[in-house]
Amino acid sequence: MGDTGIVPAGLAAAGSKLWRSITADYDVEEHEHLLLLEACRVADRLDRLAMESAGAPLTVKNFKGDEVANPLLVETRQQGIVLARLLASLRLPTGDEDEALRRPQRRGGARGT
Numbered sequence: 001m002g003d004t005g006i007v008p009a010g011l012a013a014a015g016s017k018l019w020r021s022i023t024a025d026y027d028v029e030e031h032e033h034l035l036l037l038e039a040c041r042v043a044d045r046l047d048r049l050a051m052e053s054a055g056a057p058l059t060v061k062n063f064k065g066d067e068v069a070n071p072l073l074v075e076t077r078q079q080g081i082v083l084a085r086l087l088a089s090l091r092l093p094t095g096d097e098d099e100a101l102r103r104p105q106r107r108g109g110a111r112g113t
């Protein structure tokens with residue numbers, strides 16, 4: 001198993017929890033720390049967006065007076081996509097897979113021309 005280590009400064013509750021849960025269970029390589037740190041920051045951002053958008057209307061009027069999606073909801077969706085991509089890029093195992101199959105083989109070099 002991994003080493004919980006020290007939670008990086010600046011992370012709030014959600015980011016700290018994500019950091020501890022991943023570093024406690026997995027050996028995160030040095031080059032993956034930056035991806036994990038950014039995923040933790042996004043998790044914190046999603047928490048703040050959830051708090052700010054609680055009770056907020058689903059639509060608001062833009063500068064032209066048109067009803068548009070609330071920017072908080074749009075940003076929440078975009079940050080959710082970012083979090084999913086960051087976590088997928090860490091290639092963490094998803095269950096009780098055989099030890100030999102714990103992490104998918106990493107691709108080497110650039111593909112295509």
